[in-house]
Amino acid sequence: MKPIIALDADGVLLDYHQSYRLAWHRAFGVLPAIRDPLAYWPIDRWEVQRLAGEKLDQFRTCFDQEFWSTIPAISGAVDACIRLRDAGFDLVCVSAVEEKHKSARLQNLRDCGFPIECVVATDSANSGMSPKAAALKALRPIAFVDDFLPYLRGIPSEIHAALVLREPNGSPNVGTEQKLAHSMHEDLAGFATWWLARAPL
Template identity: 60%
Template sequence: MPRRPTIALDADGVLVDFHHGYAEAWRRAFGARPAERDPLAYWPMDRWAVERLEGEARRHFWRYFDEEFWLHLPALPGAVEACHRLHDAGFDLVCVSALDAAWQSARLRNLRALGFPIERVIATGHHAGERSPKADAIAELMPEAFVDDYLPYLRGVPDAVHRALVLRAPNGSPNEGPELVLAHTTHDDLTDFVDHWLARDAR
């Protein structure tokens, strides 16, 4: 059997709604879901009307980014259908996510429970720097395309891989400036990428 071509997909902001999870973690930690402050904010702490936490309050909040958190993130609108369109068109889908390896299994279980046709998650961990924490995994995987919503995570990804950037919420977004040249294409969401990709393959 010939190997099916692969497309690598980020999770948070591409497949699943981390912002919703953030608000739910706040509710679990402090007893009330925060009100929405800016629906167009890129970062969840700007989208929700929450205070900036320090010290023990911050540590208390981050304890709620636990297995329950990673198991119950909802799919973004249209994302499951978009993935099925890619899968039905002959692509294998792999999730490449900058989360700790401890949550890799929970992420896969979450995606499978939501109905995503994804059988593999690669957890790369997160670090800032000149090279994306995902670059080595993408170089080893060598998919036809890699889709992410965070411009710095395109750094160091091989040129042979089509780098697609989901722009999503514009307010406070890091997806701007000279480094936009790292993206071969930009898209409003995953559905927009899939429309582009499948139309390109049809030509």
């Protein structure tokens, strides 16, 4: 068996920011302008309002199979995955997405050109331990790449935990818990270059 590298989807492989903007347009007919290009969370990145009640329900209906199957790839992410695959690693997407959207997520990755044939869907709850910890324990990858620091909590220590820092404003990827990360990178392309330079097969 080839060694496995586990990869998060949104923020590592896929540009959730852009699809959030398009979902807003589908819901309300307005394509939001950018507010803060360095914002971590899409609600802070775009000129949008915090929603409640019927408006929030209306917006949530747009997070459907179409949404989860059409998120664009982050620049450089497909090439990074191809480099990792060509170096002899199997790639698995471990994503905090509802099980009912798992097939759409996989189709999305395939359509973008990612050399990924498996998606593991996990809970998205943040209850002190990463909802991905159990899946990673069973999968036993040699490395796991995520862009959300709390999702490194409780994963097996023998797995190399790589953190993608991305946009800094409002980021949760700060503070003393950075010690949970064995390495930190600007994006997946940066991780791939660093990993392949230090850990060739």
